[in-house]
Amino acid sequence: MFGQYFGRYLLEKNRISQTEFNEIIAHQKSSPAKLGVIAVAEKLLTAKQADEVNELQKQMDLRFGDVAIEKGYLLSEEVAYLLNMQGNPYSKFVQAITENNVLTIEEIEKYLEDYKKENGFTDYEIDALKSGDIDRIIPLFVKADDPFLCDYISLAIRNLVRFINNEIVLQKSYRSSEYTFGNLAYQHMEGEHQIFAGFASGDDELLHIAEPFAKEKFGSMNDDAFDSVCEFINCSNGLFTSKLSEEDIHIDMAPPLFEHNKNIKTSGEFLIIPVLMDGAKVELIVAVNSLVKIN
Amino acid sequence: MARILIVDDSKTSRKILRSVLEEEGHEVVGEAVNGKDGIEKFQELHPDITTMDITMPVMDGLEALKHIMEYDNSAKIIMVTAAGQKTKMVDAIKYGAAEFLAKPFEAAQIIAILNKVL
Numbered sequence: 001m002f003g004q005y006f007g008r009y010l011l012e013k014n015r016i017s018q019t020e021f022n023e024i025i026a027h028q029k030s031s032p033a034k035l036g037v038i039a040v041a042e043k044l045l046t047a048k049q050a051d052e053v054n055e056l057q058k059q060m061d062l063r064f065g066d067v068a069i070e071k072g073y074l075l076s077e078e079v080a081y082l083l084n085m086q087g088n089p090y091s092k093f094v095q096a097i098t099e100n101n102v103l104t105i106e107e108i109e110k111y112l113e114d115y116k117k118e119n120g121f122t123d124y125e126i127d128a129l130k131s132g133d134i135d136r137i138i139p140l141f142v143k144a145d146d147p148f149l150c151d152y153i154s155l156a157i158r159n160l161v162r163f164i165n166n167e168i169v170l171q172k173s174y175r176s177s178e179y180t181f182g183n184l185a186y187q188h189m190e191g192e193h194q195i196f197a198g199f200a201s202g203d204d205e206l207l208h209i210a211e212p213f214a215k216e217k218f219g220s221m222n223d224d225a226f227d228s229v230c231e232f233i234n235c236s237n238g239l240f241t242s243k244l245s246e247e248d249i250h251i252d253m254a255p256p257l258f259e260h261n262k263n264i265k266t267s268g269e270f271l272i273i274p275v276l277m278d279g280a281k282v283e284l285i286v287a288v289n290s291l292v293k294i295n
Numbered sequence: 296m297a298r299i300l301i302v303d304d305s306k307t308s309r310k311i312l313r314s315v316l317e318e319e320g321h322e323v324v325g326e327a328v329n330g331k332d333g334i335e336k337f338q339e340l341h342p343d344i345t346t347m348d349i350t351m352p353v354m355d356g357l358e359a360l361k362h363i364m365e366y367d368n369s370a371k372i373i374m375v376t377a378a379g380q381k382t383k384m385v386d387a388i389k390y391g392a393a394e395f396l397a398k399p400f401e402a403a404q405i406i407a408i409l410n411k412v413l
Contacts, residue, residue: 163399214307224306231305234350235399238377250382255304255352 001132002089003028003096004169008276009115016102024096025167033091035064038082039074040105041094047105049073090130134161141170142273148193149271149288152240156197156284159236160275164212171274171281178265179272179285183221185229185258186285187237188292191251196266196292197237199229201282208277230256259294267291297413298324300342302333302359303375304351308398312346312375315402316409330359337363337370344412346396349376349383357386364391371412 003025010016016024036050045053045068053067062070065079074082085091097103103111116126121140128136138157144150160168183206186198199209210218210225213232218225234256241251264270268290274283299321303309313323324340327333330347331354337345345363349356356374363370374387377398384395393412396405 214310216310227305228307231307231398234305235377238398245382253350253377255350 001134001137001167001169002130003093004167004276005129006093006112006115007097008169009118010103010111013111013114015107015111016097020100020102023100024093024102027096027100028089028092033086033088033095035068035079035082035086037095037098037105038085038088038091039068039078041091041108042082042085044078044082045073088130089132134158137170142173142271144173144271146288149286152195152197152288153271153273153284153286155240155243156236156286157273157275159232159239160209160284163232163235164209165277167278169276171276173271173273175269175271177267177269178263179270180263181259181261183226183258183260184262184264184285184294185226185233185256187230187233187256188254189237189241189251190254192249193251194289195237195251196285196287196290197233198285199233199282200285201280205277205280205282208280208282226258230258263295265293265295297321297343297409298340300325300327300333300336300340300345302327302330302336302345302351302356303348304328305348308348308375308400311400312405315400315405318402319406319409321409330354330356330362333359334362334366338366343371344393344409345370345372346375347372347392349374349387357383357390360387360392361390373408373412 007021007024011018011021036054039045040047040050053064053071053073057064057067068074069076069079094105094108097108098105125140128140134157138154142153144153181200182202184198184200186196189195199206204221206221206229207218207225209232210228214228237253241253244251266287268287270285270287272283272285274281299316301309301312301323309326316323324342325336327336329351333347347356347360360372363372371393373394373396374392375396375398394408396408
């Protein structure tokens with residue numbers, strides 16, 4: 001997931017090409033990060049020390065960590081830490097980008113610093129991105145004060161990751177009382193809270209939800225594709241209302257619906273969260289306790 | 296092998312259910328797109344088991360369950376729900392639902408529930 005965020009930034013800044021980006025994403029999916037690469041990225045070894053340990057490892061038929069301890073370069077606690085980092089998305093990204101000779105670790109660090117400044121991220125927030133933990137990533141992009149709204153959006157995004165695409169990229173949320181769409185699948189929920197929730201796109205981008213959910217190719221946003229997006233929304237909202245019913249909060253869901261080329265307005269505000277899926281943008285639109293009209 | 300009627304407004308859900316049931320050797324004798332349609336197909340087809348979605352337009356699954364159980368109190372109806380809300384589940388039990396199946400579906404879960412009801 002980190003590669004999707006920082007990799008896209010590097011792509012936008014022309015630091016890497018689209019082909020390199022695709023190779024990096026494919027590479028990081030296919031291979032676990034090597035201990036030497038993580039040790040250099042974490043500044044526990046110099047690149048020269050890592051190369052030396054790699055060479056010795058080949059001759060001695062020992063594990064990288066054992067050789068580094070033997071040479072006095074790492075402590076056993078540091079090796080344990082690095083082993084723990086091995087599945088970390090940041091480590092995988094660094095390995096993918098350096099092994100493909102796209103950037104050096106020094107260049108990655110420099111651009112990561114620029115990325116941090118340009119987005120106003122703190123060290124803690126960058127660590128959250130590096131961890132790949134969606135629960136820590138959501139608050140970086142979604143600004144919602146209402147805890148109920150926060151809970152709803154967190155669950156909807158986790159369901160996107162769980163059922164649709166585990167490499168989604170969130171963009172900063174924004175608010176509006178009006179929204180114009182090409183395609184929209186949505187559902188009203190009523191009871192102790194009124195919720196309007198939908199996924200919209202300008203064109204056929206909603207296929208990035210429809211096809212993985214139905215496990216079927218549709219080609220365009222036809223009625224079957226909309227049915228699939230509607231059913232995903234229905235299932236996701238069902239999980240939310242189930243969770244609420246455990247707290248004795250009762251909300252009924254209306255059957256989900258879809259519309260083309262229209263405009264929605266609310267008496268309150270929509271919170272809109274842009275989500276990239278394989279580069280295609282869809283938007284999650286939510287309004288709580290306000291009237292929503294489709295024109 | 297059971298003769299099964301699927302009642303669900305979502306074509307995606309009907310397709311997934313049909314595919315899992317047929318793969319297990321069951322016969323899907325019919326599909327209905329809302330509760331009203333479900334009652335009519337039930338009376339016409341007399342299935343061994345009916346899967347009934349709860350949230351549907353025209354007539355919801357709870358209403359349809361009530362009507363079908365009045366018509367045939369031995370009907371085996373599995374309620375399909377994306378919303379595991381306590382009150383709806385309590386109502387469904389009261390009206391005579393045989394079991395519950397949660398959305399989104401998992402093949403193993405569908406088979407386990409079906410075998411329990413058969």
